[in-house]
Amino acid sequence: MADVSTSTKSSTKPWKSFRVRKRDTEVKRDAVLLTAAHLFLEQGYRRTAMSQLADRLKITKPALYHYFHNKEEIVIECYRRGIALIESSLQTADAGQTCGLDKLRVYVEAYATAVVRYEFGRCVAWLDDGELSAAAQREVRSLKRRIDATLRGFITEGQRDGSIGTCDPKLAAFAIAGAVNWIGVWYQPGGPLSPEAIGRQYADVLTNGLRRRAESP
Numbered sequence: 001m002a003d004v005s006t007s008t009k010s011s012t013k014p015w016k017s018f019r020v021r022k023r024d025t026e027v028k029r030d031a032v033l034l035t036a037a038h039l040f041l042e043q044g045y046r047r048t049a050m051s052q053l054a055d056r057l058k059i060t061k062p063a064l065y066h067y068f069h070n071k072e073e074i075v076i077e078c079y080r081r082g083i084a085l086i087e088s089s090l091q092t093a094d095a096g097q098t099c100g101l102d103k104l105r106v107y108v109e110a111y112a113t114a115v116v117r118y119e120f121g122r123c124v125a126w127l128d129d130g131e132l133s134a135a136a137q138r139e140v141r142s143l144k145r146r147i148d149a150t151l152r153g154f155i156t157e158g159q160r161d162g163s164i165g166t167c168d169p170k171l172a173a174f175a176i177a178g179a180v181n182w183i184g185v186w187y188q189p190g191g192p193l194s195p196e197a198i199g200r201q202y203a204d205v206l207t208n209g210l211r212r213r214a215e216s217p
Helices: 002-043 050-057 061-067 069-091 102-115 119-126 135-159 169-181 194-210
Strands: none
Touching: 002 050, 002 061, 002 069, 002 119, 050 061, 050 069, 069 102, 069 119, 069 135, 102 119, 102 135, 102 169, 102 194, 119 135, 119 169, 135 169, 169 194
């Protein structure tokens, strides 16, 4: 019996240790990503060096390469997290919307709020994917197309249900995304308006013009 007990302890300890190490790795990886996002937003992707990131984190470059192989891998993950935040914000706010215009408004508000509130959201809005390699560009642009597809889908739905007037869904989606992404250029944390207030005002301005007008008698 003593032997079984000893065997059980020795078999569970390595698993517990693995879980602790895995969690520690995830926390450190998150810290690398958030610090990188700050640097990218401060000085741009091109001018941010891995050595600067290591210095900001107070680790060695070899330690940094343990978490990410290169700078492009980091920026792609920043984009992934930004898109995920935008989509999760929509899922939280989407309940109860019945027409395309209302769904579009909720999405634009969630999108704009995420760009203001989160560094990863601002990375999606502001960073220039033209500075990336062809392979990285394809991956980033495929992520961005998810936003475009959602915008077009709600605009098209609104035209079908009569809540949105006549317009080119592609052009309207480009106009909305361009306006929201411009937040990344001018926004500075600590301003007088909260992220939610900015999101609401952007949603009002960008969707009211699409509302179907009553036909003149």
